[in-house]
Amino acid sequence: MADQEKAVYRVEGFSCAGCAGTFEKKVKNLSGVTDAEVNFGAAKITVYGETNVAELEKAGSFEKLKVRPEHERVKKASNVQEQNHLSFIQKHATIIGSLLFLAFGLLSLVVNGEDNLVTILAFASSMVIGGHSLFKVGFMNLMRLQFDMRTLMTVAVIGATIIGEWTEGAIVVLLFAISEELERFSMDRARQSIRSLMDIAPSEALIKRNGQEMTVAVEDIRIEDVMIVKPGQKLAMDGVVVGGNSSINQAAITGESIPVEKQVNDHVYAGTLNEEGFLEVRVTKHVEDTMISKVIQLVEDAQAEKAPSQAFVDRFAKYYTPAIIGVAFLVAILPPLLAGASWDTWIYQGLAVLVVGCPCALVISTPVAIVTAIGNAAKNGVLVKGGVYLEEAGRLRAIAFDKTGTLTKGVPVVTDFTTIGQVNEEELLTVIAALESRSQHPLASAVIKKAEQAKVSFKNVEMKNFSSITGKGIKGEFEDTIYYIGNKNLFDEVLATSVPSELHAKVETLQQQGKTALLVGTSKGIKAVIAVADEVRDSSKEVIERLHGLGIKETIMLTGDNHGTAQAIGNQIGVTHVQSELMPEDKLNYIKSFTRKHGRVAMVGDGVNDAPALAASTVGIAMGGAGTDTALETADVALMGDDLRKLPYTIKLSRRALTIIKQNISFSLGIKLLALLLVLPGWLTLWIAILADVGATLLVTANGIRLLRVKEDD
Structure with a gap:
């Protein structure tokens, strides 16, 4: 059916699921229609083939159904009270x-x-x-x-x-x-929860185009148009801020009660409220592709x-x-x-x-509960992608968490930088920053930030033969010398002798403090030890306690960090188990074994590097769904805001x-x-x-x- 012409229509007047089924059969029998699928919960029908509204309403005449194209906006009555009165008489x-x-x-x-x-x-x-x-x-x-x-x-x-x-x-x-x-x-x-989502985004916006300001219907707004948003106005389209700064209330999308500060180059979403500043926003998506449209579509599906x-x-x-x-x-x-x-x-x-x-x-009995729960979840910033996941979430007894960006803020900082022997600290930091700037590892940003704060110039440093050593670190050649940055296992292989015992003690001390220790050196010896820490989210301990209070028997943290660092953070948060030094495939295998042990297990991650583990779990839950399309695509449940406190609410709603x-x-x-x-x-x-x-x-x-x-x- 992918190659056939497809049209989606909204239907008003369904009185029961049986009537929806009858309507579907009648539409399938229409001339030019090859197939049709009714979504009773969302009151929609998808038609494959050729037909029109008149033919569809004729097929639904037994129930006096009213049909309109999916994206056609309903005109509001001028006299609402009179229209409601007439509507009541007509309907009944x-x-x-x-x-x-x-x-x-x-x-x-x-x-x-x-x-x-x-x-x-x-x-x-x-x-x-x-x-x-x-x-x-x-x-x-x-x-x-x-x-x-x-x-x-x-x-x-x-x-x-x-x-x-x-x-x-x-x-x-x-x-x-x-x-x-x-x-x-x-x-x-x-x-009604979904309908309220549909109504939050304005139907038109003030656009600056070719040097002129004009009010344009959202359907006619083009990508690259600049939208002008005054204080107290809602944004009509998704885009990027190109002028001004303000605090934006994103509750309609993410469920966050606290406004978020936005400035130039920050992303903003249709349906959110500009609370105080004057903004100019470059439109990046058509109206049917905005985040709110995508959320509504996913919820209805x-x-x-x-x-x-x-x-x-x-x-x-x-x-x-x-x-x-x-x-x-x-x-x-x-x-x-x-x-x-x-x-x-x-x-x-x-x-x-x-x-x-x-x-x-x-x-x-079942559809009314499923539709109500999914709609309520969407209104509170949680996207549940099907009734099956709603029910499975209610049966969970164990939840696994990725550490970085989920239980922690995901923004590591350098806490210790200790050189060893006769080393020029600034020169070494330059080499380290030049190496890390080529890395995709989350800890690299902390080292680069440290170099920038020290005003070290590293961006033009020539680094040859850079490569990443999976699970161990990185290496690169600078002035005919190969430098390595990584964990103890890397230097056990690189050095002619093993890592000195005094450095072992130094690394262990840092790890016991919940920090990740990186060794820096060449094949001749270790030149520095860098300690990086990822701050724990303020809400993580509270969330784990609430989950245990809801009857979740086991909470487990999965991380690639070393055991000492992982255990320190795990103890701070209060999870029941910690699994550390895991490669991506280890997380996947652990989720599989955990599922065999407990029957049903959820995986909470960021939806990108945790995609395999999310897919293997009974319920995959992604953090920050509003910021990444990957989270919306791979997860069964998406917490639209970067707020872990939505998780206990989701479990409670599901139950x-x-x-x-x-x-x-x-x-x-x-x-x-x-x-x-x-x-x-x-x-x-x-x-x-x-x-x-x-x-x-x-x-x-x-x-x-x-x-x-x-x-x-x-």
Whole structure:
């Protein structure tokens, strides 16, 4: 399908997952369409082939669906209050009309009696008005022998009218219409977090182009345009600051509550708020490629990914519905055939079984929780890329952390520089900085910064034959001498004799202080020892304590640092295990063995050099997703801000979601089982059956929506 024309549309009006499935099938049958995929959670449909909005709305006419292209902005009503009032009347016209005729029928029942023509016509009108869309789909499904909830309801209502139960038939239709409206409302409520993300970025911006300032719609803004952002305004596009400085509130993207200082050459994102300064920003991305657009797209795609519990419900419903039809048929015929009981009584009981067996609450129980949780997470700066990862995060009992940039700030500094023997410190520092400037190792930046602070000129120094020695250090040739910078293992190989014992003691002392010791020298001897330390994040110890409080049994730090340095930092933070001196492939292998031991393990890293370990873990969690595309692509969960405190919130939200999903499934099945038991004494009625279904739907949706209230500081 990759080579075919693809178009994505937003859909308004889905009342249930079953209706979304019906719409998908109808669209697939349209002329020119080769395939279609409905994302019920995000209320979208992806169409492969050629079609248009009119054809799609025609396919969705059974549900009065409204369709629009994905990126088409909705025009805001000029009179919001009036529009909301009209919208309410229009949306609920069938329910209101059905209710009025039902009330008139009940009044006629009291005055004229049950068999009166006026009474029957009133109830029949109530059923037709409230259930015309139900019957339209139900009859179609019945002819195709497709049995879903609408088929069950249609058969039940037809049966009720045949045996003269007009009153209960009308009540069933009205309550089913209300139930569908509840499902529609609950899913809209669950999607509101994503809708709020869509609305935060302005639809136009002030642009300076060809020396002139003009207001331009975001769709028409070009890359390299300069956007002018005044204090108190939101940024409409992603870009790089080319003029001015200010503090930017990035809460909409990263969930950070504290504004971030931005100056020239810093990246800024659409949807963030310029709090105080005047900024000129060079636009770097089209509107559909901005960070907020990418986050929204990923979140909506995540909602289409079925969680294990949702997949279970779908499989269960596939067999559940035919089973209910079979049970209802047996209830209707066995007592009259075997015991000579009344046909009317037991046909009525069979119809009640059909109604109570309607799987509305069961079908909605999982999606409403998944969509709500993923939306809430996105609003708080955490991107969960699917229901499966949401559930797996809730089952974690062990979490592994990369050290650098995750538990530490990732900005190392030189703490000690000790020369050995008769060495010119400035000249040696020049050689060291020239070597390190060619290295990609994280510690190189600390050495370069040290040289810059000492005002040592190293950028023009000619360094020949530079090479990196994996896991050990670097080397390069300066004035016919090969210099080495690295760990003890490197110099054990380079020196004719082993590293002197007094240097061993020096290195061990530094490592016990949580520092990384680098040796500098040639094949003839060691000339200096450099100690570099990476500061621990202020939040790391608190996060580890909170994770242990949430029931995470083991927390482990994985690092390439030597054992002494790693152990010192591990003790400071409070992790349960430390694994040090690891090569990248060692981290991967350790994650695999850790997974075999604990079953489920998360890996938290920066999403770049930890990509293999992230991929091998049960749940890969990347730090600072807003700063790197790699993090968004490789991780299952991305903490959009560079804030580790989002991790306990994510675990807590996942566990709440898992609990609510289990509660919803158990309750929706339990209430039906309880209602079915009423068949034995013959107490089950149609209105009790539909009331049980409506009640269950209302309770599971309300329970799922509670996930919107989960906050980071709970």
